[in-house]
Amino acid sequence: MASYEVVICILTFCCLLAASLGALLLYSRLPERYQHEETVAIIRLIGNVFIVMTSLVLGLMINSARNTFDGVDHNAHVIATDMILLDRTLRRYGPEADDMRARLLAYVRHARDSTRPKSDPLIMGDPLSEQLLTATGDDLKTLKPADTEQTNLAQDAHTIYQAIYELRWELVEQAEGTLPLPLLVMLVAWLMLVFASLGYRAPNNRVVVCSLVLAAALIAGTVYLILDMDGPFSGLIQVSDAPLDRVIAELTR
Template sequence: MNTVATSLTVFACVFAGALVGMRLRRTLPEHHLSSETKETVKLAMGFVATMAALILGLLVASAKDSYDTQSSGVTQLAAKAVYLDRLLANFGPEANDVRQLYRGVVERITHQMWPEQYAGESQLDPSAMRTEELLVAIQALAPKTDLQKTLQAQAVSTSLEIGQMRWLQYEQAGTTLSKPMLGILVFWIAVLFGSFGLFAPSNGTALTALLLAALSVAGAIFLILELQSPFTGLLQIPDTPFLDAIAHLGQ
């Protein structure tokens, strides 16, 4: 989902709730705005506020945890990439062609994962890169010594691990915020802001406070959505680990 459009929609719904509350205040009879009624509304909205704050906090924590997991996965993937190249380098000159092929694969993967800095759209699906030829090339090496046999076996194992990590990253990146959960959360907060507007004085200071509070809620939703899209947007994971890895390939 589009993070900016969704956040603006959330802001509009929440702030509209406050405006509806202010409008409703003008039409209600005075006995509906008594101190006893106000206390009852406060108690009810306190329960709603607790639920909304709990869910919002859990969503932020979950999104941050997902982002950190993806970021750690990128670092591990870059480290594995360098390690595989060193295995091939220690195999000997016979692996030079494989190393050149491997460098091109890593560069294509980098271009694929960070589309904002390169041409093309974001594509995390490992099957789109057709990297199986690298595994075939490694298996085609003809080891002559026990050391080369060990290095070849380790290179094959590392190549498979990299493939598994990329599929795991692809599946993790597919998790998004549940639309029904978001809808219910926004409804709770809009009702809460409606109660704010119901008893708020009709002046610019109160309206500005409600406006800033609605912006804060929309900002929290924006943060959650951005953290759940770690390879695009303002909070995308930097490509520094992969760029450093590419700089070490072939050395």
Template sequence: MHHLSVALITFACVFCSALLGLYLRTLLPQHHLDDDSIGVVKLATGLIATMAALVLGLLISSAKSSLDMVDASVTRDAANVVLLDRVLVRYGPQTQEIRDMLKQIVARAAGQIASGDPAQLKALQGTEALERAEYLERKLESLSPQNDAQRRLQARAIEMVNDAIAVREMGVLQAAGSTPTALLVTLVLWLCIIFGAFGLFTPANTTVVIALFLGALSTSIAIFLILEMNTPLDGMVTVSMSPMHQALAVLGR
């Protein structure tokens, strides 16, 4: 389900729970609203609010870590590509075909990520993308170094390709993360209980309704950001592709 749809459903559930609490207040007998009853409900609501705050903070921290890891992966991959290209330049003109192939692979991957198309992003995890990288590695292995310097450069280039493949796979796998559905449903349920209790023991007026509306809106925005940061290659919150574009501008020079 689209992240915005999940956020809107969350907002509707939480805000409607608050309105339901305001409505139920008008139906409950007065002795259900005395100080003793309110005190018990406040204690229970406080416990649930504490658990909800902990889970919300955990999800935000986890989502931000996921976003940062993918962003670092893109930056490191771009740097490795530039360094690999310079190593091939130092090896000699025999590597021109490999350099052209490297630029094509990087340009294709950058275009797939920048497109935001789920089908294109899924192709990053496919065997075709991995085969292209492995073919590049085989081309490097097929080089015939003529001296010790070229042998060292060939070994270094092969090692850098292996590192780049590992970093890319790690980034793709990290970007494919998702928020556990059960945890998300539990969090929304807790928020509904909390806002329902807010409405139940608060006299209805315009100020109260606006406050509950803003609270429900804030929690739904938080959940939306969590879902977006857990998928950092598509959506509204994505990693910056500037390092990769800068690397492409340098390749082939």
């Protein structure tokens, strides 16, 4: 089944191609009064106005998608660092925390190796994943420190675990993307008008047709990459698994 980004990309390509080639073929069939130079000039002027508007909106969409991707990538590194710190804290606590360290390692391995749904890099939709992380937190509550040092380490472990849990849900929220569908529909409509103005009164030859097809494909590809970047856990542009690999390497040392 095709992804949302691929469907939007294909629809965008078809719409732009239909608008440009439709205007190209329609021009020769219009009555002569619609082929005056003044009419063509107005159509091109309107097209130029929307070229500026679509350029601005595309720039804003790229910036928004990039900010989403960078924010998720940053949080993925932060949560990886916190997991390493939690393991180090539990290791210092003593053998009583070995079971918790094992559950934390199992959670990280499960998050890295499982087939993860689009919505969550740490497999929100998997009950086992949720159980492994929650069990680690529950076990922390059962610690019974024997001295002041262990008391401080237990408090530090609770604080780090809470940060991990909060970051996990923050990643879930960020994974949903920020680009609204109505804005995307409006952008495609503006692009259709621009491509129609390009095709209107253009020479009907293979060079022009190939140029319009190529331009439509490149614009559709740009829209795909923007949407793909806005969903950092699927598609061609994804947040790297390297932080999780680093966590596993550190937890198994």
